[in-house]
Amino acid sequence: MHKIWQSIYRANYISGYNPFLLKNMNKALERVVKAINEREKIVIYGSCDVDGICGISLLLLVLKYLNADVEYYLPEEQSSNYYVDSDIITNHIKFLGTALVITVGCSLVDKEQEDLCRNLNIDVIVTDYKNDLYKSEFITINPNQKDCSYRYKNLSASGVAFKLTQALAIYYNMKSINKYIDLVLLGGYAAKVSIVGENKVIFKEALKYLNVTNNYGLRALMNLNIKDNYSEREIKELIKVLTPTVNVVGRMDNARIVVELLTTNDEYRAEQIAKYLAMEVKNIVS
Known part of the structure; x- marks a missing residue:
């Protein structure tokens, strides 16, 4: 374990910010490992x-790399963006044969919803960063929850998801986990988190990874702009293209296709999606 730790957290790499200092991280790791090893259905809900x-895409990439049986779900209604929807659990997630839901930037609503999940034999790992949320008895990873000793409280949703993937990387001896921090960079900038503490370290490293990214989707978007190096201004342009639009009835458009862009291993498909999204932004502006 010591060698694994050193390979991931040496000082000149990504940092020594121990993910296991986050409350419940050990429990979360144990539950995810069980799901991976026993081929239980995992659904990421974000x-x-x-x-x-970006947090959903990060978890999808890592869990698929670990050969997990994993899918994701995005609510279409703008109003349900930051909370788990009971109707979605009952009418969609249940029928996937789901054993474990991992949330990204959204939480359970109340005890009734928690009981619903238990009655359906669905475990939940909540990853979030917001204050004053319902305190579920399910596993919660949130730097702002009570009794969490983690020093850096201003992580974004994708940042908290990244901490979970760091724990998985230690367990499975993944030495390349940091290549995904370009997604954390984009998520954090979009969430407008303060670039101090751990965020400052992540963002500094992520800029290096972004400019040589092997993510087909990001590379396709960057090739459209033909930039040699990406600074804050160019990152904002990327975020603009990645932002799902909201139609007249308050439903989110393009969200699923953005996840496909960020997770595809098909270079041609990435190029086509990038062109489509860039055109959508151009049409909105014009």
Whole structure:
């Protein structure tokens, strides 16, 4: 374990910010590992903003790499963006044969919803960062929850998801986990988190990874702009393209196709999606 720790957290790499200092991280790791090893269905449930989408994409990429049986769900209604929807659990997630839901930037609503999940034999791991949320008895990873000793409280949704993937990387001896921090960079910028503490370290490293990214979707978007190096201004342009639009009835458009862009391993498909999203932004502006 010591060698694994050193390979991921040496000082000149991503940092020594121990994910296991987050309350309940050990419990979360144990539950996710069980789901992976026993081929239980995992569903990632996230918010439809760029931060949530980046966190979903990050978890999808890592869990698929670990050969997990994993899917994701994004609520279509703008109003349900930051809370788990009971109707979605009953009418969609249940029928996938789901054993474990991992949220990204959204939480359970109340005890009734918690009981619903238990009655359906669905475990939940909540990853979030917001204050004053319903305190579920399910596993919760949130730097702002009571009795969490983690020093850096201003992580974004994708940042908290990244901490979970760091724990998985330690357990499974994944030495390349930091290549995904370009997604955390985009999510954090979109969420407008303060760039101090751990965020400052992540963002500094992520800029290096972004400019040489092997993410087909990000590379396709960057190729459209033909930039040699990406600074804050160019990152904002990327975020603009990745932001799902809201139609007249308050439903989110393009959110799922953005997840596909960020997780595809098909270079041609990435190029087509990037062109489509860029055109959508151009049409909105014009």
